[in-house]
Amino acid sequence: MSAHVEVRDVNVRYGDFQAVTGASFAIERGTTLALVGESGSGKSSLAFAIGRLLPPGGEIASGTVRIGDVEVSSLAGEELRRARGRVVGYLAQDSMAALNPVLTAGLQIAEVYAARDGVSRSQAKRHAVEMLAQVGIQRPEKVAGMYAHELSGGMRQRVMIAMALALRPQLLIADEPTTALDVTVQAEILALARELQREHDVTFLWITHDMGVVAEIADAVAVMYGGRIVERGPAGAVFSDPVHPYTQALLATMVGAQEAAPKTPFAAIGGSPPTGAPPPGCPFHPRCAHAFAPCNGDMPATVSLGADHTAACHLLGVPA
Amino acid sequence: MSEAIVAVEGLSKRYGSVRAVDDVSFAIAPGQTVGVVGESGCGKSTTARLIMGLERPSGGTLRFRGEPYGSSARALRPVRRAIGMIFQDPYESLDPRFSVRELIAEPLRAHGRWRDGGETRVGELLEAVGLGSVSLRAAPTEFSGGQRQRLGIARALALDPAVVIADEPTSALDVSVQAQILNLLLELQRERGIGLLMISHDLHVVRRMSDTIVVMYAGAVMEQGPASEITARPRHPYTRALLDAIPGTSPSARRLVGRPRTASGIASAASTGCPFATRCPRVDDRCRSERPPLTGVPHAVACHYPESA
Numbered sequence: 001m002s003a004h005v006e007v008r009d010v011n012v013r014y015g016d017f018q019a020v021t022g023a024s025f026a027i028e029r030g031t032t033l034a035l036v037g038e039s040g041s042g043k044s045s046l047a048f049a050i051g052r053l054l055p056p057g058g059e060i061a062s063g064t065v066r067i068g069d070v071e072v073s074s075l076a077g078e079e080l081r082r083a084r085g086r087v088v089g090y091l092a093q094d095s096m097a098a099l100n101p102v103l104t105a106g107l108q109i110a111e112v113y114a115a116r117d118g119v120s121r122s123q124a125k126r127h128a129v130e131m132l133a134q135v136g137i138q139r140p141e142k143v144a145g146m147y148a149h150e151l152s153g154g155m156r157q158r159v160m161i162a163m164a165l166a167l168r169p170q171l172l173i174a175d176e177p178t179t180a181l182d183v184t185v186q187a188e189i190l191a192l193a194r195e196l197q198r199e200h201d202v203t204f205l206w207i208t209h210d211m212g213v214v215a216e217i218a219d220a221v222a223v224m225y226g227g228r229i230v231e232r233g234p235a236g237a238v239f240s241d242p243v244h245p246y247t248q249a250l251l252a253t254m255v256g257a258q259e260a261a262p263k264t265p266f267a268a269i270g271g272s273p274p275t276g277a278p279p280p281g282c283p284f285h286p287r288c289a290h291a292f293a294p295c296n297g298d299m300p301a302t303v304s305l306g307a308d309h310t311a312a313c314h315l316l317g318v319p320a
Numbered sequence: 321m322s323e324a325i326v327a328v329e330g331l332s333k334r335y336g337s338v339r340a341v342d343d344v345s346f347a348i349a350p351g352q353t354v355g356v357v358g359e360s361g362c363g364k365s366t367t368a369r370l371i372m373g374l375e376r377p378s379g380g381t382l383r384f385r386g387e388p389y390g391s392s393a394r395a396l397r398p399v400r401r402a403i404g405m406i407f408q409d410p411y412e413s414l415d416p417r418f419s420v421r422e423l424i425a426e427p428l429r430a431h432g433r434w435r436d437g438g439e440t441r442v443g444e445l446l447e448a449v450g451l452g453s454v455s456l457r458a459a460p461t462e463f464s465g466g467q468r469q470r471l472g473i474a475r476a477l478a479l480d481p482a483v484v485i486a487d488e489p490t491s492a493l494d495v496s497v498q499a500q501i502l503n504l505l506l507e508l509q510r511e512r513g514i515g516l517l518m519i520s521h522d523l524h525v526v527r528r529m530s531d532t533i534v535v536m537y538a539g540a541v542m543e544q545g546p547a548s549e550i551t552a553r554p555r556h557p558y559t560r561a562l563l564d565a566i567p568g569t570s571p572s573a574r575r576l577v578g579r580p581r582t583a584s585g586i587a588s589a590a591s592t593g594c595p596f597a598t599r600c601p602r603v604d605d606r607c608r609s610e611r612p613p614l615t616g617v618p619h620a621v622a623c624h625y626p627e628s629a
Contacts, residue, residue, distance in 0.1 A: 038494040038495060038496055039465070039494055135581075136580075136581035153360075182359040182360055182521060183359075183521060183522075183523075183562065183565045183566060184359060184561055184562065184565040185359075186565065186567075187564070187565035187567075187576045187579060188579060188580075188581075190567070190576050191576050191577065191578070191579035191580070191581060192581045194577065195581050209494070209495050210495070210567070211495075211569075212566070212567030212568065212569065213567055215567055215568050215569055215570050215571055215573070215574065216567045216568060216574050216575070216576050216577075218571065235571040236570075236571050236572060239570040239571055239572070240570070240572075249496065250495065250496065253495065253496065253498075253499050254569055255499075255522070255524040255525055255528060256524045256566060256567075256568075256569050257569040257570075258528075260528065262527070262528060262529075262530075262531075262547060262548065263353075263506060263510075263528070263529070264506075264528075265499075265503045265506060265507075266498075266499035266502050266503055266528065267499060268499035268500050268503055269496040269497075269499070269500075270500070272464040272465070272466045272467070272494065272496070272497050273464075273494055273496065273497075275464060287496075
């Protein structure tokens with residue numbers, strides 16, 4: 001049986017710059033894959049490619065993206081326009097920038113229905129209020145009449161979720177939607193996302209740099225570094241048996257997981273993520289504690305570790 | 321116990337009817353760290369700005385080495401020389417037109433410390449923050465986020481401060497770089513006996529860095545005391561809420577599942593009574609009408625019905 005979402009061997013380019021190289025993964029319907037990475041990892045480029053939201057100059061140079069029975073990577077023109085919001089939805093980090101400041105929350109959600117479904121204005125407005133209730137907003141009629149600046153960050157993000165889910169997309173790309181929120185509000189949004197997923201079979205591609213968020217939300221994980229997926233697998237396996245040194249280091253640097261006395265040093269990774277083109281060989285080798293001869297020469301092959309768990313590291317080619 | 325370098329007593333700041341900072345007191349001693357936590361808008365950054373004299377307090381006393389100081393430029397000069405500031409965003413806080421050398425020389429010049437070995441001092445400072453090998457002519461735009469924050473720290477250290485205020489110093493940095501910066505702060509504190517005021521929304525980080533924690537909500541202190549006490553045995557429902565919202569560390573130890581889906585309300589602080597009353601799960605009529613005082617030493621809590629110690 002094939003997965004609900006399938007990303008196969010995707011390369012993303014901006015002119016001469018290759019932002020993503022050979023990215024492949026699958027997401028089962030109604031589950032969440034967390035795409036983890038730092039700045040320059042290529043996670044946003046890959047997400048934009050999957051959502052067909054790459055800025056001018058960016059392109060899927062090769063590879064395919066299939067969502068449900070739609071090959072998204074080959075859509076163009078009117079087909080592509082119609083796919084937005086229905087096949088794939090997008091939830092941005094910065095809700096203040098993403099919402100229209102001069103339209104009420106209710107009207108913005110209603111517009112989504114009115115533009116795409118040909119429903120009447122009053123029906124669209126009613127749908128909007130129902131959607132606001134579904135995303136946990138109390139007194140949805142009142143909030144429907146409010147503007148972005150009148151809402152808290154958490155409320156704005158709920159309005160965004162209501163808009164993104166309005167047309168029941170086959171895949172919802174959540175691009176760090178809780179990064180700018182207070183930890184208390186983040187907790188509410190993460191809980192809401194899981195609940196909506198259970199009720200409506202929502203499939204999430206959840207982009208984040210925060211392994212705590214991954215722990216809470218992900219069924220599967222793909223870890224990116226320097227434009228490549230260096231490890232992916234079921235969330236349980238990746239957390240309990242991380243194989244790639246970068247994944248291991250990311251987990252080790254989670255402050256909450258460290259048993260350490262006050263004022264003792266934090267577990268750290270040296271160096272910083274690559275800016276611009278990653279180095280030759282494995283992109284992580286300049287920061288890797290285990291780097292050896294082949295690492296600065298060839299990119300390691302992706303090796304299957306069983307049960308959908310893969311990693312790309314030269315250590316896996318070394319006999320134990 | 322050594323004398324505090326900076327102390328705030330009953331510090332308040334009002335903007336019209338909004339109490340941005342409301343009766344806050346704490347002291348920063350040499351080599352010690354005070355961690356201030358709370359959600360955005362709780363008054364933690366305003367508190368830092370009041371200490372630096374960037375805003376004028378509406379009430380309370382600011383002390384530097386025991387002596388009260390006012391808001392005049394003259395009164396603030398020795399205070400600003402003794403307090404270094406590290407900002408959240410190293411991309412915004414460093415002037416891109418300046419070279420590395422000029423960025424670090426600037427505070428030395430401004431306080432008349434350049435002629436006397438300024439050039440050597442720049443080298444020492446860069447060495448101290450792990451940038452000993454960078455070109456003095458480089459522009460900050462050529463640097464990574466982590467390197468920029470190291471430059472920001474070198475600037476903050478330029479005048480040999482007794483206290484450093486770090487306002488969310490790692491939240492704009494990549495996760496794999498954050499620990500390096502926190503370790504640098506710990507090391508500099510140990511070597512130089514710096515008193516640190518650490519403002520952060522990350523309770524894990526604050527617990528590890530701090531000796532004392534101040535939990536703020538709507539400008540007021542909800543709970544305050546030894547770091548280990550506050551995090552291991554929180555007594556205020558707000559501190560409990562902050563701790564309960566921290567994500568787990570693995571999928572087998574999820575902490576946030578099963579929370580209610582409803583938003584916790586339009587969080588406007590109560591104007592009478594306890595500011596947290598509008599969000600508190602244990603609220604009653606007394607909480608809505610009567611403001612609980614901050615009581616208890618050394619672990620203080622402002623709640624009519626605190627969790628038992």
